[in-house]
Amino acid sequence: MEVNLKRIRKHRKYSEEFKKSIVARFEKGEFSVLQLEKLYGISNITIYSWIYKYSNFNEKDCRIVEMKDSNESKLKELTNKVKQLEQMVGQKQIAIEYLEKMIELAKTELNIDLKKNYSLRQSNGSNRINKK
Numbered sequence: 001m002e003v004n005l006k007r008i009r010k011h012r013k014y015s016e017e018f019k020k021s022i023v024a025r026f027e028k029g030e031f032s033v034l035q036l037e038k039l040y041g042i043s044n045i046t047i048y049s050w051i052y053k054y055s056n057f058n059e060k061d062c063r064i065v066e067m068k069d070s071n072e073s074k075l076k077e078l079t080n081k082v083k084q085l086e087q088m089v090g091q092k093q094i095a096i097e098y099l100e101k102m103i104e105l106a107k108t109e110l111n112i113d114l115k116k117n118y119s120l121r122q123s124n125g126s127n128r129i130n131k132k
Contacts, residue, residue, distance in 0.1 A: 014042075022047060023054045 022040070025031050026047070033051075037044045106112045 019050045020054050023050050026051060027055060027057060
C-alpha cells in the first residue's frame with residue numbers, strides 16, 4: 001500500500017509591529033539578518049523585504065547589503081577587547097593585593113596603622129603642655 005503524502009506549505013502572517021521590531025533590532029545593530037533568520041525562523045529574503053519597507057535609513061533605489069566579513073571582524077574585535085579588559089582587571093587585582101599586603105606588613109612590622117580612622121579629631125601631641 002502506497003501512501004501519498006503532500007507537503008503542507010506553511011504560510012505565516014506577522015503583525016506590522018513585529019515586522020517593525022525586527023527591522024529596529026537590525027538597525028540598532030543588535031542582530032544581523034543571518035542571526036535574525038536563525039533566531040525567528042524567518043527567511044532572510046522576508047527580513048530584507050521588511051527592511052526595505054520599514055527601515056528609517058533606507059533610501060529609494062538603494063539596496064542594503066550586509067557583509068559577513070564585517071560581522072566576523074566585529075566579533076573578533078569585541079573578543080579581543082574582552083581579553084584586554086580581563087587582563088587589565090587581573091593587573092589591578094594584583095596591585096590591590098600587593099598594597100593590602102604592604103599595609104598589613106606596615107602594621108605588623110612597623111606598628112603603623114595605615115587604616116586609621118581619620119574622621120576623629122587629631123591630637124595636639126606636638127604642642128608643649130605647661131605643667132604647674
